[in-house]
Amino acid sequence: MLAYYFRLGLRSLRRNPLLTALMVLTLAVGVAASVSTLTILHMMSGDPIPEKSNRLLVPRFDNGPLDGWAPGDEPSDVQMSYPDVANLLKSGQGERRTALFGIAGPLEPPRKDMPAFVADGMAPTRDFFAMFDVPFLHGQPWSEADDARAADVVVLGRAMAEKLFGDADPVGRQLRLMGTPFTVAGVVDHWNPRPRYYKLVGGNTFGDADDFFIPFTTAIRHEADNNGGMSCSSKREPGYAGLLASECTWLQFWFEARSAADRSDLQAWLDNYAGEQRKLGRFQRKVPARLYDVMEWMEELKIVGNDNKLSVWLAFGFLALCLVNTIGLLLAKFSVRASEIGVRRALGASRREIFRQFLIETGVIGLTGGVLGLVLAFGALALIGMQGKEVAAMARMDWQMLAMTFVLSVAAAVLAGLLPTWRACQVTPAIQLKSQ
């Protein structure tokens, strides 16, 4: 019977073409607006590394001066000073650790026909690659010994490696970076999570993959300038040594805990560390040490902007309007079929059967609207993506959102169909038959 109702529903689409087209279009536009805005929100706020996002932890201290601080204030900055980072690297806490900061330096390709250019990279420790599941195409991360002796080794991003060396395996080859020859240790395969959750501060959050990685110690040894934000709330001496000794905050740090349960141990260790630094006079503010996992960190840094939320809210308001509109159109469509219902009821159909038939009919409208809405949503996302490739990376539909589109459109149609269907069930057969 259900299949029969489904066929009836399909047939009734054709019965009142103008009204039906209007209904399907209204539904499709509403669904497209909400799905396309929701897709962007979903891509921006999804868990980038679900299997270990609760084990990757960012510590946060407040090393600001006592001036202008009131108890209860949040830590003044989201980054860290070099002394803290050096201490945490030495701490041995967690399974893995990395400090990192962005660097941008002139890169002179080994090919003479290619002019020098500025490449954007990062300076983490060897652990970084294992912590964030970075896949390798050639070679491997540099060794712990390289970290220890600040060796001039570099890991290239795949796009950069192909630009410089073509398809050949460049491991062991040399290139000049920031005026110094570096040896290629490995090439990262396609790896460009967006948002770039591993470096959310002062970076191109939705940007392209990094061109290169060099050891943190090496970048410090070469006095590489920080390509990102820096906050200095107290006086510092000029020069790089002055920066390293200062309380300026400009570095980021990640721990990987062995298990989610180890988080409390790490927290205890950090509390203890902050206490020690307070005794030494470095930390003057009484702000407890904080620890954030990946999702908490994205929330804290407000990666999803208010504008994105606003778009979604308004789009769903728009969908609500489309629903109310569809209810009205369905009422109109069903009201002219009172006599048909009267005949069916008189021939023995129960109210429940009428209810089923008309609800399935609205479901068919919902499905049609969903298909059209999906097409429109793809169009809308393509339009949104034209803003630039960073946005385009967010404006992509995945399977979850695809399924969501259909659920949303059918649910919306059925919801809109409830009242008209209920009204259709109220038709009294006697009156309808009499008026014929």
Added chain:
Amino acid sequence: MEIRPILSALLRNKTGPILVALQVALSLAILANAVYIVNERRAVIARPSGIADEHSTFYITARNLNSDGPEQRLATFRREADLLRAVPGVASVANVSQMPLSRSGWNTSILLDQRQQRENASASMYLSSDSLVKTFGLRLVEGRDFLPQELVDLDEKTQDRAPDQVILTKALADKLWPGASAIGKAIYFGKSVEGMSSRVVGVVERLQSQNAPIGEKAEWSVIIPARRYGDTAAMYAIRTEPGQRDRVMKEAESVLRKTSSTPMILEMRTVDQDRKTLYRSDVALQWMLVTVSLLMLLITCSGIVGMASLWVTQRRKQIGVRRALGARRLDILRYFILENVMITSAGVFGGAALGLALNQLLVSKLEMARLPAGYLAGGALLFWLIGVIAAYGPAWKAAGISPATATRSV
């Protein structure tokens, strides 16, 4: 008048009118907020940066891959600036540490008293040993530009000296000394060297910061008459004669490359490009809101037309009877339009309340601004107008129903 009978007819069959009123309410609530946000963003994007002729201004970041020491580097920078000045069509060249709207640069904290605890303001910091007033075309509202002997070059890796003179923007001066002249007053940069103050010699009308955030902070900028040449890269802001920018950009690049013996990395951007990039997401949001608003109007309109047509069809007989009993065409027309105005009015009042509630939600959750009442009033007028226009078609059709209909069928 006929309001009583219309009202009782409406109350007998509530579903349809409620649906229409609900559509009007939802549209009005969303539309008023959307239009307000669009206008607000448009105002943000339209703010002047302070650069007099943005279309003719661009900047070059030049990085020389040599191993020169700081003094040789400074000589190179001076030579490069001279080369750029000699390009035909160039009106003014200045070395500069950052550009407005470029999203990259430095802020500094400013104190009025070295002993005090909290900073008075955080200002965007422009460093240059040329006249930015001339190159950007800034408008001095008080005091003077720097004198040639006040413009200095500093090696940032070894020297950390506060400049003796500074120029502030009007917004920053008003923030630091409300209601008083800033000229001759002293400021301190952060917790810099003991007792080193800088004196304000000039105030410019405006110069936006590198990020130009929403609000007064966008124009908190300070110009420092010093170039720091510790870095290997130099940045030059260039204003060309009107309409010459694109040609000058090409020639500037080739002249810099030709005269350098070592490889160079040159990056050029125009202020127009920076402005476009900075406000890209605001423009996108505007488009989205405008599209949704237009679709909303269309759908609400079609909803009103659809419902009114349905009612006319349902009441053909009653209309015939009324006509047969002496009602004129005009009476029928008036009946349907009045009925619609009543429904729309209910929707408009509901929509105004809903719009305020939605705005309250946006204010508390998404840090948006409060909605001025004018937007709701304008929206209400618009929907009344749309209601009448949309109802006119079906009402006209109703007025055309012949009195003879009353006599047909039972």
